[in-house]
Amino acid sequence: MSVSIDIEEVVKKYGNDTIINGLSLHVKPGEFFTLLGPSGCGKTTLLRMIIGFNSIEGGKIKVDGRVVNDIPTNNRNMGMVFQNYAIFPHMSVKENVAFGLRMRKVPENDIDKQVDEILKIVKIDHLKDRMPIKLSGGQQQRVALARAIVIHPEVLLMDEPLSNLDAKLRVEMRNAIKSIQRQINITTVYVTHDQEEALAISDRIAIMHNGVIQQIDSPKNIYQRPVNTFVSTFIGLSNLIDAEISKNQGCNASIVFDHGYCVFMENIKDTVKNGQKILVSVRPEEFHIRSAGEGLKATIKSSVFLGLTTHYFVQLENGQDIQVIQDRDEQDIIPDGTTIILAVNPQKINVFHYENKTTLIRGGKE
């Protein structure tokens, strides 16, 4: 049976510095839960608190409803995989994986059986007699993963496990990790600063900034419905464009960009005022480039052809630089200096308060 993890109002201090101040989150049984955020936001600190490497200055950490604050790491029944593999260089693959079982005094016959089983799951059973020095980075990380899960932990923690691998291997290994996690159905907390990795691998993602959770959601909602401008610009590319609300009676209104382009929005919040300044977040791929008609007037400054897409660096009439991405099949590459019209689908945009940058309105449909 998989377990849940509850982090309740936890506080972490290093000396006089408070790194995490009252953070709460819930990880569901069997969930693949990712902590994502820029360097220094406190991801590793939180992970180390869960396993017990770091002290906790306030709040509670619960596993399956039981408070584990005072339980030493050894007795928490958690496995951890680190960025630098941390496997023993003087032991073969098999010995590395068997180590944790020996420490737990599992009978020798059972050890062989369990090691073979796990090596098959992580698909390195053919390498069991190799020494780590003769393994690739990906294979070493499979050993580290096998070593973490062979003890049948209740919780698997991973701290940037793919950071030392090259781009192609990262993709291969993230797929392997996801499928192994599914197969053994273990509650997993994964730390990364790589947003694509987080989107690809997670059931849910917590976006962290300065020790504070900004949003906890599915990868799709994090991408399509960011709750503030930090999330919208941290995940993928987002253009934040100045605009104004034009409101009549009722709950409908228009967003008016500089130079008059108007987009109709439904279900606007009552608190929104006529004439209020806003920031409109538009993903580069949500623009439609036209040669004439309704839209934002802009000029193409430069472009980069990327095979599947073409990436345009564009300047709006008000001088703001934005980015626009078009599919390969959309049209021929448009020359630099061309004047274009950019139309946006109102359902694909997110609108934020100009000053405090929290969500004001959301687009209707997905």
Ligand SMILES: Nc1ncnc2c1ncn2[C@@H]1O[C@H](COP(=O)(O)OP(=O)(O)OP(=O)(O)O)[C@@H](O)[C@H]1O
């Ligand atoms: N042992 C320590 N003593 C003092 N400050 C620390 C210690 N460990 C981490 N910090 C500080 O705590 C903050 C959070 O660090 P943490 O390593 O948790 O961030 P992170 O989000 O995991 O970053 P990265 O992606 O770079 O690993 C940083 O400001 C860091 O400098």
